[in-house]
Amino acid sequence: MGNFQIDFGKRDRVVGIDLGTTNSLVAFMDLTGPKVIPDPSGSNLVPSVVAVSPDGAIVAGPEARRMLITHPERTVYSVKRLMGRGLADVGEELKLFPFRIAEGSESVIQLLLGDRKLTPPEVSAHVLRHLKRNAEEFLGEPVTKAVITVPAYFNDAQRQATKDAGRIAGLDVLRLVNEPTAASLAYGLDKRKDGIVAVYDFGGGTFDISILKLHEGIFEVLATNGDTHLGGDDIDNLLLRIALEDIASEWELNAPLDPEGVQRLRRAVIEAKESLSFFPSARIELEYQGHAYRREIDRALLEKLIAPIIDRTLGPCRQCLRDSGLTPEQIDEVVMVGGSTRIPMVRSAVEALFRSHPHTDLNPDEVVALGAAVQAAILSGEVEDKLLLDVTPLSLGIETMGGVVSKLIHRNSTIPASATESFTTAVDGQRNVLIHVLQGERELARDCRSLARFDLKDIDPVPAGMARIEVRFLIDANGILSVTAVDKRTGKETGVEVKPSYGLTDEQVEKMILESFEKAGEDFAARQVLEARVEADNILRATDKAKQNDAWLALSDAERAAIDRAINELLVVYHAEDHRLILQKIESLNAATQKLAETMMNAAVGTALKGTHI
Amino acid sequence: MSGYFELLGLPPALTLDAAELQRLFYERSRQWHPDRFARKPEEERQRALDLSSRLNDAYRTLRDPVQRAQYVLAQEGLDAGPQRSADVPPELLEEVFELNMALEELRGGDISVRPQLEAARASFLGMLAAAEARLPELFAAWDAARRRETLAEIRGVLDRRKYIQNLVNEVEKELSAAA
Numbered sequence: 099m100g101n102f103q104i105d106f107g108k109r110d111r112v113v114g115i116d117l118g119t120t121n122s123l124v125a126f127m128d129l130t131g132p133k134v135i136p137d138p139s140g141s142n143l144v145p146s147v148v149a150v151s152p153d154g155a156i157v158a159g160p161e162a163r164r165m166l167i168t169h170p171e172r173t174v175y176s177v178k179r180l181m182g183r184g185l186a187d188v189g190e191e192l193k194l195f196p197f198r199i200a201e202g203s204e205s206v207i208q209l210l211l212g213d214r215k216l217t218p219p220e221v222s223a224h225v226l227r228h229l230k231r232n233a234e235e236f237l238g239e240p241v242t243k244a245v246i247t248v249p250a251y252f253n254d255a256q257r258q259a260t261k262d263a264g265r266i267a268g269l270d271v272l273r274l275v276n277e278p279t280a281a282s283l284a285y286g287l288d289k290r291k292d293g294i295v296a297v298y299d300f301g302g303g304t305f306d307i308s309i310l311k312l313h314e315g316i317f318e319v320l321a322t323n324g325d326t327h328l329g330g331d332d333i334d335n336l337l338l339r340i341a342l343e344d345i346a347s348e349w350e351l352n353a354p355l356d357p358e359g360v361q362r363l364r365r366a367v368i369e370a371k372e373s374l375s376f377f378p379s380a381r382i383e384l385e386y387q388g389h390a391y392r393r394e395i396d397r398a399l400l401e402k403l404i405a406p407i408i409d410r411t412l413g414p415c416r417q418c419l420r421d422s423g424l425t426p427e428q429i430d431e432v433v434m435v436g437g438s439t440r441i442p443m444v445r446s447a448v449e450a451l452f453r454s455h456p457h458t459d460l461n462p463d464e465v466v467a468l469g470a471a472v473q474a475a476i477l478s479g480e481v482e483d484k485l486l487l488d489v490t491p492l493s494l495g496i497e498t499m500g501g502v503v504s505k506l507i508h509r510n511s512t513i514p515a516s517a518t519e520s521f522t523t524a525v526d527g528q529r530n531v532l533i534h535v536l537q538g539e540r541e542l543a544r545d546c547r548s549l550a551r552f553d554l555k556d557i558d559p560v561p562a563g564m565a566r567i568e569v570r571f572l573i574d575a576n577g578i579l580s581v582t583a584v585d586k587r588t589g590k591e592t593g594v595e596v597k598p599s600y601g602l603t604d605e606q607v608e609k610m611i612l613e614s615f616e617k618a619g620e621d622f623a624a625r626q627v628l629e630a631r632v633e634a635d636n637i638l639r640a641t642d643k644a645k646q647n648d649a650w651l652a653l654s655d656a657e658r659a660a661i662d663r664a665i666n667e668l669l670v671v672y673h674a675e676d677h678r679l680i681l682q683k684i685e686s687l688n689a690a691t692q693k694l695a696e697t698m699m700n701a702a703v704g705t706a707l708k709g710t711h712i
Numbered sequence: 713m714s715g716y717f718e719l720l721g722l723p724p725a726l727t728l729d730a731a732e733l734q735r736l737f738y739e740r741s742r743q744w745h746p747d748r749f750a751r752k753p754e755e756e757r758q759r760a761l762d763l764s765s766r767l768n769d770a771y772r773t774l775r776d777p778v779q780r781a782q783y784v785l786a787q788e789g790l791d792a793g794p795q796r797s798a799d800v801p802p803e804l805l806e807e808v809f810e811l812n813m814a815l816e817e818l819r820g821g822d823i824s825v826r827p828q829l830e831a832a833r834a835s836f837l838g839m840l841a842a843a844e845a846r847l848p849e850l851f852a853a854w855d856a857a858r859r860r861e862t863l864a865e866i867r868g869v870l871d872r873r874k875y876i877q878n879l880v881n882e883v884e885k886e887l888s889a890a891a
Contacts, residue, residue, distance in 0.1 A: 272750055273747075273750070473747075476747050477747055479751060485745055486747070511772060512768040512771070512772065513768070514761055515765055515768050515769060515772075516765040516769055517769075575745070575746045575747070575764075
């Protein structure tokens with residue numbers, strides 16, 4: 099027994115992270131199973147929001163979400179949609195998302211937040227760091243290794259960007275796991291039977307469908323499909339557009355609603371959407387700058403609006419069925435993942451397509467993180483009876499004559515997967531060969547996603563057509579490509595220079611890691627100050643309110659003076675950059691107001707009791 | 713570099729038991745998958761990555777009868793090159809000629825040829841099935857006697873199959889474009 103525990107303790111802790119579009123979670127495995135780690139306030143979900151506060155400090159999570167309302171121009175959300183993408187990819191999106199983009203964002207987007215420029219991997223790194231800290235506080239030990247989940251349909255650049263985010267956050271990313279596959283792992287824990295399972299994962303910004311074969315602890319993905327730009331965000335934007343149009347005509351504004359107003363409205367719209375999953379009608383309400391907007395929306399209207407969005411998930415589902423060579427009847431179970439699967443219309447559409455009642459027994463917000471924790475335990479050796487065999491979602495090919503793509507590794511190939519291809523030279527004495535690698539299903543290079551250009555260098559100079567360079571393309575278990583080349587004439591490995599079409603270079607990532615080390619101390623202090631100020635705001639507001647109460651008049655003059663003194667002292671240190679000082683003055687104000695609070699409490703209880711007697 | 717059959721621990725035969733193939737694949741995946749080596753030194757991790765990628769390539773190739781046959785043909789030095797499947801098999805000359813005429817008319821906007829094209833597609837699909845139905849018998853013949861004539865015959869079937877498949881694809885493409 100003792101030995102077992104010592105052995106267990108020796109293993110490096112690996113956490114599982116669900117880096118979501120809307121919310122992120124961190125989970126770990128203990129002896130009883132996977133558990134989500136709550137943040138200090140007890141919440142399991144950490145908003146995937148990052149903000150640069152006016153004093154330059156970067157905050158993530160709940161605080162950043164509050165700043166989304168107060169400082170929308172300094173706050174970024176749904177950044178997952180921008181991972182591994184260039185400016186040209188997101189033009190449409192940016193019309194609806196209020197982000198400012200810096201010059202030079204062709205291959206990596208640079209977001210302008212206050213006076214800071216941040217790339218999507220850096221923004222995600224701040225969310226990851228927040229989760230890492232939560233986990234460290236909860237577990238009472240350093241956390242340096244993680245499994246991070248990604249949408250199954252993420253391409254190479256999007257995966258690489260996620261891995262970069264982990265590195266920048268100081269995490270050794272042992273594995274990227276596809277979200278639906280992770281969900282099946284969590285789900286498979288209590289259902290040990292064999293069979294075919296479809297996982298329908300409809301989240302905040304992405305949609306995935308995966309079909310798996312479960313056999314004695316092996317989770318073999320047969321096929322996957324999806325859309326990395328389809329999610330609950332799209333529903334929010336639909337409703338938001340309608341509400342904005344209403345407001346423009348009702349309020350007779352000369353200018354469009356300002357960013358703060360838009361963010362408040364967005365929140366109201368999301369609340370209405372969410373409550374429509376449980377009630378037949380809901381209300382979108384906004385009071386802002388002396389105006390009031392109120393609109394009743396019923397489920398029938400919502401369903402009419404979102405039907406096209408739900409329809410867009412069904413095409414990938416049918417393709418996935420075709421690719422796995424199965425009919426709907428052969429699917430034993432359908433598992434629902436992601437917050438958007440709470441919508442009744444989504445559930446009925448899935449039920450109609452697969453002709454079986456979908457499972458919703460696990461919390462759709464948490465199941466991916468739980469599965470990531472299981473995969474983490476597989477990697478650390480704690481779980482030995484399970485194994486994931488995942489696939490690559492997109493075909494990999496190279497550009498050949500006339501811009502045609504020659505496919506080397508087909509989609510839905512089990513990963514790791516590889517292909518070997520021979521290349522030769524076209525000109526006498528040629529020293530370099532350039533290979534353009536693409537991902538996608540289309541015939542022509544211009545319709546596929548450019549992944550990278552690989553430059554094979556220092557080829558032995560020989561007459562044209564005599565060189566024989568054998569190139570091996572390898573997709574690893576994370577779904578990320580690497581390329582090696584051998585000059586068959588000399589038997590020597592050929593140098594390969596990679597020019598990724600999208601994303602950060604290794605040097606850029608290294609630089610960001612260094613910067614984050616330098617900033618870490620600074621950021622941490624700034625965060626503590628900010629937290630202290632939030633706490634100060636709360637108590638000041640509460641005290642202010644208490645002064646309106648009869649209890650205030652019941653205090654002695656000396657007691658009232660003591661409270662006013664404590665308030666002034668807190669206000670004096672409020673803007674100091676020392677969180678300890680602020681907390682100390684909060685403590686004094688707390689002590690000074692204790693009697694006031696008690697008196698109010700007694701009065702409240704008295705009123706309540708009186709109420710029951712009548 | 714060891715061959716696909718060797719990787720899976722199978723004798724190099726064209727006739728395969730699918731259930732046994734899957735069992736062996738799962739068994740080796742449990743041993744070689746990179747997940748099993750996450751805590752091992754870099755060198756061992758690389759080896760696992762290399763080995764499991766080739767195991768996956770082997771399984772993908774061997775579980776499909778056509779890919780399996782192509783692999784064995786290549787191993788035996790009988791490549792079914794793309795130019796071979798571009799030649800029209802003599803017995804199909806007439807049908808292909810008529811098909812091309814009909815396709816031309818459809819492209820020109822004449823939708824009255826649709827039924828004819830649909831019939832042609834059905835007929836080609838029948839030929840495809842017939843060609844594939846010959847494979848098990850040829851596979852068994854090769855496994856028993858290892859005669860090169862058998863391989864040449866298998867290559868003939870694969871070429872014909874590929875040619876017909878291309879025709880079917882072409883017809884389907886034009887039909888859906890005209891729809």
